[in-house]
Amino acid sequence: MTAEETLACFAQAIRNVEAPIPAFVSSWNTEQPARRFGVYRDNVLQGLIDALAARYPVTERLVGAQFFGGMARAFLEVHPPRSPVLLEWGEDLAEFAAVFPPASVLPYLPDVIRLETAKTRAYHAEDVAPIGAVDLEALSPGQLADLRLVAHPSLGLVRSAYPIASIVEMHEEGKEPDAALVWMPESVLVTRPALRVELRRLPAGAAVFVQRLAEGGTLGEAFVSATASDASFDAAWTMRILLESGAFTGRKD
Amino acid sequence: MTFSSTSNLPRKAGLGFKPQHFDAILQQRQPVGFFEIHAENYMGAGGPPHARLSRLREDYALSIHGVGLSIGSMQPLDEAHLERLAMLCDRYQPESFSEHLAWSSHDGTYLNDLLPLPYTEETLGRVVEHVDRVQTRLGRQMLLENPATYLIFRDSTRSETDFLREVARRSGCGLLLDINNVFVSATNHNTDPADYLQTFPLEQVSEIHLGGHHCTADEEGAPLLIDSHDAAVIDPVWALYERVLRQTSPLPTLIEWDNNVPAWDVLLNEAETAQALMDACPRAAAA
Numbered sequence: 001m002t003a004e005e006t007l008a009c010f011a012q013a014i015r016n017v018e019a020p021i022p023a024f025v026s027s028w029n030t031e032q033p034a035r036r037f038g039v040y041r042d043n044v045l046q047g048l049i050d051a052l053a054a055r056y057p058v059t060e061r062l063v064g065a066q067f068f069g070g071m072a073r074a075f076l077e078v079h080p081p082r083s084p085v086l087l088e089w090g091e092d093l094a095e096f097a098a099v100f101p102p103a104s105v106l107p108y109l110p111d112v113i114r115l116e117t118a119k120t121r122a123y124h125a126e127d128v129a130p131i132g133a134v135d136l137e138a139l140s141p142g143q144l145a146d147l148r149l150v151a152h153p154s155l156g157l158v159r160s161a162y163p164i165a166s167i168v169e170m171h172e173e174g175k176e177p178d179a180a181l182v183w184m185p186e187s188v189l190v191t192r193p194a195l196r197v198e199l200r201r202l203p204a205g206a207a208v209f210v211q212r213l214a215e216g217g218t219l220g221e222a223f224v225s226a227t228a229s230d231a232s233f234d235a236a237w238t239m240r241i242l243l244e245s246g247a248f249t250g251r252k253d
Numbered sequence: 254m255t256f257s258s259t260s261n262l263p264r265k266a267g268l269g270f271k272p273q274h275f276d277a278i279l280q281q282r283q284p285v286g287f288f289e290i291h292a293e294n295y296m297g298a299g300g301p302p303h304a305r306l307s308r309l310r311e312d313y314a315l316s317i318h319g320v321g322l323s324i325g326s327m328q329p330l331d332e333a334h335l336e337r338l339a340m341l342c343d344r345y346q347p348e349s350f351s352e353h354l355a356w357s358s359h360d361g362t363y364l365n366d367l368l369p370l371p372y373t374e375e376t377l378g379r380v381v382e383h384v385d386r387v388q389t390r391l392g393r394q395m396l397l398e399n400p401a402t403y404l405i406f407r408d409s410t411r412s413e414t415d416f417l418r419e420v421a422r423r424s425g426c427g428l429l430l431d432i433n434n435v436f437v438s439a440t441n442h443n444t445d446p447a448d449y450l451q452t453f454p455l456e457q458v459s460e461i462h463l464g465g466h467h468c469t470a471d472e473e474g475a476p477l478l479i480d481s482h483d484a485a486v487i488d489p490v491w492a493l494y495e496r497v498l499r500q501t502s503p504l505p506t507l508i509e510w511d512n513n514v515p516a517w518d519v520l521l522n523e524a525e526t527a528q529a530l531m532d533a534c535p536r537a538a539a540a
Contacts, residue, residue, distance in 0.1 A: 003375045004327035006408070010368065011359035024371075025404045027471070028443040035471040036403040036441070039479060043366040051365060081363040084321025084334055085296045089363075124297025127304075153298065195301050 013037070014044050015080075048076055051086040056093065058116050061171045063106065071100055087124055091117060108162035115164045115199075118156030118190040122197045125154035130193050130246030145220035148252035149213055154197070155247050156190035157214065159207050164188060165199050193246025200245055205230025206238040210247065258393035260349040260427050260459040262287050262505035263314050266527040268520055269509055275305050277517035285524050287314035287348065289507050293321045296337050310345055316460065316507065317347040321363065324383045324397070325356035325370040335390050342391055349460060349505070351396035351429045352387070354380065354417065371406035372416040380416075384424040396459050397421070398429035401437040401466075401480035413438075418454040428454065431462035432493050433486065433509070437478040446493055455501050463494060463527060464509035483512035486523060491530070498534035506531065 001009075006024055013019040027033040049072040053060045060068040075096050081089040094113040097103045103110075130152050139147065158164060163181060165188045170177045187207035189200045202210065205226040212222035226233040242248065265286020270278075288309055295302055309315075322334055342350055355367035370376050387395050399417060411419070421428055430453060439446035465484030471477045486494075486508065494506075508523040 001408075002327070003371060003373065003379070006371060006406070007327050007356060007359060007368075011362075011364065014364060014368070015362075024407050026407055027404050027441075029473050029475050030471070033404045033471065036477060039403045039477070040366060040368060044364045047365040081365070082361055083331070084293050084323075084357065084363045084365075085337070086293065086363075086365065087297055122300075124300045124302070127299035192300065195304055 014041055017041055017045075045073070045076075048081065048086075049073065051081075052076075052090050052093070055087065055090050055120055056113065056116050057173065058168050058171045059093075059109070059113050061173075062112060062167065063103075063109070067102070071097065071103065074100060087120070093117070108160070108164060108167065111158060111160035111162055111164045112167055115156075115158045115160075115168050115188055115190070118158055118188075119168075119197050119199070122154035122156055122190050122192040125152075125192060128153055128249045130191075131243070131248050131250055133240075133243050135250075136243075145218060145223075147219045148216060149219075149248040150250045150252050151214045152191060152193070152247055152249050154190070154192035155214060157187065157202075157207060157210050158190070159187040159211070161185045165201050168199070189241070189245060189247065191245040191247050198245055200241060202238075202241070203230065203232070203234075205233025206241065209233065209235075209238050210242065213242075213248070216252070256388065256392070256394040256425070260351075260394060260396055260505075262316055262348045262460060264503040264505055264531070266524040266531065267314075267316065267505060267507045268524050269507065269511060270306075270309060271511075271514050271520075272302070272305060273514065274517045274520070275309075278309070282312065283521065284528070285313070285521070287316055287505060287507075289316040289318050289509075291511075292317050292319040292338055292341055295341055306345065315345055315347040316349040316351065316505070317341060317345065319350070319352040320367070321357055321365075322352050322387065323356045323358040324352050324387070325354055325368070325376070325380060326358060326383075327356075327370075327376065327379055328359070330383050330386055331358060335387060338387075339390055342393070349396060350391060350393060351398055351460065353398045353400055354413075354420070355400045367400055369400060369402045369404070369406070372409040372411040372413060374410065377411065377416060377419055380420055381423045384420060384426045388424065388426065394425060394427055396427040396429040398431050398462065399434050399438075399453075401431070401434040401441075401478075403441055403477065403479075405442060412452065414449060414452040414454070418457070421454060421457040427459040428457040429460045429462060430455070430458045430497070431464070432497065433462065433464040433466055433490050434480060436487075436490050436493060437466050437480050440476050440478045443475070446489075447496065450493065450497060455497065458497075458501065458504060461494065461497065461504050461506040462509055463490060463506060463523075481512060482509045484510075485519075486526075491526070494527070495530055495534070498530060498536075502536045503531040503534060 052072045094110045098110040209222045209226035263286035267287035270288040467479040467481040
């Protein structure tokens with residue numbers, strides 16, 4: 001057996017708890033060091049569950065540590081981390097939760113996870129100064145309509161049929177769930193203009209507007225889409241929110 | 254091989270940096286020689302982690318300690334990960350970079366633990382290649398740390414100390430001596446930690462780690478210690494540290510406390526204990 005085969009067998013036995021303890025390991029007092037090998041199995045499994053919980057603290061509090069542990073274990077089977085940078089691991093968790101049978105009683109869970117994913121992404125995003133109102137002041141209405149903006153690296157948008165921002169906020173550390181939660185759809189803008197991640201609820205039209213801009217549409221195109229989807233779309237208010245939240249970094253030429 | 258940059262942390266007690274201590278640390282100049290971070294926690298592009306680390310870097314020496322490079326793997330090194338480490342070292346210019354004699358990835362899957370390897374001619378050759386590659390890419394000497402292990406490989410033909418000595422000799426790397434790991438492994442293998450230290454190439458050691466561990470037992474009722482970094486350093490480990498200090502000059506010494514992280518003053522107290530032992534060591538004046 002080459003050393004590579006030895007480690008391959010070790011890795012396989014770590015990931016499959018049903019597998020026998022490899023014959024090439026031993027200890028001073030036993031030929032079959034099951035408990036000792038189990039330390040590595042536990043370290044790997046629990047370490048990864050803890051890493052996912054550290055990235056999704058709100059989701060963990062929402063579903064409870066036991067449920068989260070079960071979901072993380074099942075997730076890990078299909079989406080093990082492909083790199084040692086665990087702060088990036090778990091991007092597929094929302095899609096996984098959407099088809100994870102035990103989570104079907106929590107239809108809002110995938111969107112809550114999406115929002116938490118967007119928060120973490122924003123937290124670690126590149127530091128770039130956003131544009132301000134002054135950067136757009138000199139533009140004529142025609143120029144404004146043709147303008148395309150560059151999304152800030154921290155920009156995230158999660159549109160949901162559920163009150164996800166309210167759910168996330170009430171499950172943040174030190175908060176108590178609020179029984180008076182109003183069960184309304186919420187679309188949430190996530191940004192980090194400086195060092196703090198900010199969440200803002202957007203009306204339906206504003207969410208469409210941001211989405212079109214983030215996809216590379218012009219302000220004019222975004223305006224048309226937003227107005228078509230929401231008659232009460234308020235362009236001036238939305239532009240103010242976008243500038244205040246630091247959603248964009250510059251103009252695309 | 255000679256390097257433009259070798260490990261040059263201050264020969265003082267240092268602490269692992271935890272974000273929850275950031276405000277406490279900034280209150281005043283802290284009596285610590287350096288801070289150590291886990292490289293992988295700083296591999297996002299920006300945000301608060303980098304803001305805090307940049308601020309800390311203005312005032313303190315820095316050790317970057319990798320936990321995910323899988324140097325003990327028999328498969329090729331993860332070049333993408335090595336690039337991330339190079340970027341981090343370029344950005345912060347740490348006084349030291351260290352990694353482990355262990356593996357943590359296989360077939361592209363990251364297993365998030367420091368797993369053991371057999372000590373043979375074959376694994377020695379591969380580890381030396383990997384250490385070479387890391388040092389070449391980073392343009393600096395790295396330190397390799399002795400692992401905490403829970404079992405042994407029947408195939409091993411070399412002792413761990415012999416293996417480490419040979420890696421250091423062939424690659425020119427320095428060593429990071431984790432004395433808690435020495436205690437944990439010796440207990441787990443029913444050997445004497447003093448014997449291990451007796452054969453350890455202390456002249457290659459550029460940093461020491463001290464930490465706490467968790468005690469359990471195997472199915473035979475024999476003690477099984479787990480390297481959990483979640484408690485204070487115990488007296489037998491302090492005693493081994495003093496034994497090492499009697500043979501070396503003071504060395505950069507890190508207190509590792511990564512889980513159940515205590516308040517800043519508790520952590521600082523551990524560093525002060527290490528510093529006091531260093532100051533009292535007979536070779537302190539000569540250093």
